Amino acid sequence: MGARLDSAAAGTANYIDERTSIGGFVKFFARKLFPDHWSFMLGEIALYSFIVLLLSGVFLTAFFVPSMTIVEYDGPLATMQGVEMSEAFASTLHMSFEVPGGLLMRQIHHWAALLFTAAIVTHMARVFFTGAFRKPRELNWLVGFTLMILSLAAGFSGYSLPDDVLSGNGLRIIEGVTRSIPIVGEYISYWIFGGEFPGEILIPRLFTMHILLVPGLILVLIALHLFLVFLHKHTQYPGGGRTHKNVVGLPLFPVYTAKAGGFFFVVFGIVALVAAIFTINPVWNYGPYDPSPVSAGTQPDWYILFVDGALRLMPGWLFDVIPMEWEIWGYTLSWNLLVPALILPGLFFGFLALYPWIEAWATGDRGEKHVLDRPRNAPVRTGIGVALITFYVVLVMEGSNDIIANLFHLSLNDLTYFFRIGIFVLPALAFWITRRICFGLQRKDRELVLHGKETGRIVRHEHGEYVEVHEPLTDEERWVLIQHDDIAPLEIEPEFNDRGVRRKGYRWDRFKQWLSRIYFEKRISPVTAEELAEAQEHGHH
Amino acid sequence: MNALARHRYHRAAPVVLVLLLLALIAGIAAAVSTASSAEATTATADDVTEGQKLFAANCASCHGLDAQGTDGVAPSLVGVGAAAVDFQVGTGRMPMQASGPQAIAKRPQFSEEEISQLAAYVASLGAGPAIPTAEQVDPALGDAANGMELFRTNCAMCHGSVGGGGALTQGKYAPNLWETTPTHIYEAMLVGPQSMPVFNDANIDPEGKRDIIAYLKAQDEGSPGGLRLGSIGPVAEGMWGWLVALGLIIASTVWIGARSS
Incomplete structure (x- = not known):
């Protein structure tokens, strides 16, 4: 049975391969890692x-009929008997x-x-x-x-x-x-x-x-x-x-x-x-x-x-003074629709779409990357990501404000006021907290590499000192914690050359430096080989 | 070994016994509850006197001894009718549990007899809407399809498309209507309690009111699509989509992605 099945499969494969030369492709795809x-x-x-x-x-x-022709319902549903509806609804x-x-x-x-x-x-x-x-x-x-x-x-x-x-x-x-x-x-x-x-x-x-x-x-x-x-x-x-x-x-x-x-x-x-x-x-x-x-x-x-x-978040009047609906020469300009429904999603999605270029440009990092970052090793990016999610979640919560108000017995109005402030404050807070958590995790990584894992085993020396035994990491474990790049913020040429002449393009460079500093000014460097050697030396004596 | 002895040790025996016991308990409970609710309500002069005593003891501290109300605390009850009393006291909203954005429905504090006595007393103060008859509120006599159209034009903006409830401003809310009795639904439309507007007979005629009750009672059958997640719309569906559907699937990716070695 097995042999017959094998030969049948091989025969079919061969038949197709002889007529399409597909074998090469199949081999290529099958071996893809x-x-x-x-x-x-x-x-x-x-x-x-x-x-x-x-x-x-x-x-x-x-079964669906995409038509808006009006028909009268005549089906098994009691609550729709004789009700006029489009064919689309009736067919649904x-x-x-x-x-x-x-x-x-x-x-x-x-x-x-x-x-x-x-x-x-x-x-x-x-x-x-x-x-x-x-x-x-x-x-x-x-x-x-x-x-x-x-x-x-x-x-x-x-x-x-x-x-x-x-x-x-x-x-x-x-x-x-x-x-x-x-x-x-x-x-x-x-x-x-x-x-x-x-x-x-x-x-x-x-x-x-x-x-x-x-x-x-x-x-x-x-x-x-x-x-x-x-x-x-x-x-x-x-x-x-x-x-x-x-x-x-x-x-x-x-x-x-x-x-x-x-x-x-x-x-x-x-x-x-x-x-x-x-x-x-x-x-x-x-x-x-x-x-x-x-x-x-x-x-x-x-x-x-x-x-x-x-x-729902957008106020009709800004601070009760500035109307968000303007009338210009008899035409209405509705900022209260334009801003929340078009400009805001446009900026949000625009930023998201262009983020790879924004980051490459801000960090000046142009190399090919096939090894992924651990999120903690890119604190600013991780912070931005969490801030974007927070921003989005605030909007979703405001979109569900009536449901939330009803379920948790809150005031609908208060919820909206809270989110109106929250939409600005919460993403910034999320960015800040996330970045701090990333730095904390990076410090923990350094600690692990330098001193190894805590074993919970306390040893008392002859002279009375108590020490906890730390177990060194394996090479595999250590590699994960020290492999990432340590990028310093962009250094730029000084504003004036040695003859005191102002350099062209200095302002632009300064802007790029500012961006680069946002990403890399504050950073925890991974443990270097020297630091590791020193720590091991220290641990052994 | 005889048949009974063999079956006594059957694996299913404990389950069968438990089910029988549950059926017995449910049967007794049903018998007791139908017995207590089968009481007739007709107002007499005695009722008015009894109602006045109850009113003085339980309601007068806010509504006043003569039911004229107290400014800023409680409204006058002259002319609100028996329907208002039957609704407010019958759903447990009155006497009010605590001051807040709105009175909360709770287990009624009075027996049906006491409620009808209170209603008789308040009705005697001035003409107002009466408690509807059983025929007026019988969902079986209503047209659910017409009720659907009336409900979604007049009620759904607060109570949701099928009466699942919804939020109003400043912590007030339109309650879920699935547990509300037909009589109370009818009375609420007649008297417009709290934030609710009055739907008098010129606005929605008595047949229309009964149709609405028929539509709401049609929701008792549940949803043909399965559990209805509160029937509060796409927010609940989205949350369940994320938590249940995506949650289960991501859990399985972790399982599939776990190294076998």
Whole structure:
């Protein structure tokens, strides 16, 4: 049996190879090495939830009718009997309550969408904190960033398709934000909605965007993303024998094909389990879209919640004196929409997209990096990352302010006042605390290298002195703690040359020095060979 | 060995016994609770006198002995009607537990008889909305679909799309309505307690009110999609997505990524 199977497999492989010469590629890919770490699988979660999205999405398109034609509901749901609704909403109810397995598929699709975006963010955080975006991977960071933005577009367009009250309110906000763009906003809004909101063509348009345009772009960019990973080879955590010029790991075949293949089913299984147990987006609760009602708890899905939060955070009047809505020659300029919904996300995402270049430029570090940083060894970057997350979380909390107020019996107004100050104070505080923690951890590393691990064994010498026995680190352990670069802040030429003539470009250099000092002024240097030798000398006598 | 002796030592025997015991307890509890709630309520002159005594002993310290209210402390109750008393006292909001942004519902302090006596007394002070009849609040007679449309136009902005509750300003809130009895829902619409506006019969007619009750009671069946996470919308879903879905999966990456050697 085994021999027959082997010869059948070999025969098939040979048949294909003789006609495509694919053997070389297979060999190349199968022998490709990957370092092993659980955090390298976060991107895989995003990939697999995207596959789950494609599979369940195909099922849903078989029953969804992307039309805003009004029909009267006639189905099993008592609370919708005879209610007028769009075909989009009616078909969503039909697939939920009359198609076998339809509701489960909808819930799998929606939970997978939440997971997709959450996994992308988590993966991005891993790449950020370990410095995996550094040369040569800056472009791939940008590809990944674009994928993140596309995931938001995919999510939001899908969330709006059922044409229910909740998503309709979301679209209404998008319309308001679009209109706040000076001069062209009104035209863009008319162009998107085909006239006044909500119009009659939006759902078909969103449908095309959701099932064709955005997923198509995502697929292409995922291919590019993975191609670049193959091209650059995977980064690795510091360890013995790992340098910027090699990759230490296990081959794709058989280790990772098995792990990754199995992991797909773990992801699919957990999504299916969650979808089977927990209700998500119960559109039958919200009812068909009607521009007049807005219910309590009207929020977008989590990944858009930060925009909602920014809108809630923004005061209508600054310090009760300066209005945030200006009227200029009969036209309205709504800073209270422009700032939170467009300028702020623009700056936030802009900074995120350009961060690899910002850091390379500020630190002047232009080398190729294939060994990852331990976050503590890049205190400023880690601090910036935690500050960005804090900023984002404050917005998300403000976006959920009514839910928080109700659950914890707090005053909604006080929460908003708190977050209005918190949005400035908390990220700065987070940066400062994180940097301090990083320095503390670095000092602990130095201590470990110089004096070894505490064993808890206390020895009393003959002359009465008590000492704790320290166990020296192994070479492998020590390497991890001392391998990182010790970069000093930028030194620049003096302002005047020896003849007292002012140098050109001095101011620019000073600015770069200032940036470099932010990163490296305060630093804990790793233990040097001399220090180590001295400490060992000291310990032995 | 005979059959009984063999089955006595069956592995499932303890489970069966426990289930039987639980069924017995639940059965007794159900019998007792139906017996106590099956009392008729008709107001008589006696009730008014009894109600006045109860009022003087329990309510007058804030509302005044003549129920005219005290400035800045408690409103006058002349003309609020029996419905207001039945709602406020019947849901335990009155007597108020503590001053705060709003009165909190708690276990009622009075028996049904005492509540009806209090209601009779307050109703005798001036004309006001009466306690609705059982037929007026029977969810089985209402049209849940019409109730859905009325609810989301008039109620959902505070109570949430299916009555899960929501926040109001300055620590006030619109409570969850799933545990509220049909009579209390009806009365709340009639009298507009606390922050709630009054929905009189010109605004929502009695049939409409019953339809709303039918819609709310339709939520008792739970969600066809599984656990409903409080029915408070996407914030809860997002949190569960992060904590449960992503949490479980990341836990499994750590497991898969752990070196076998």
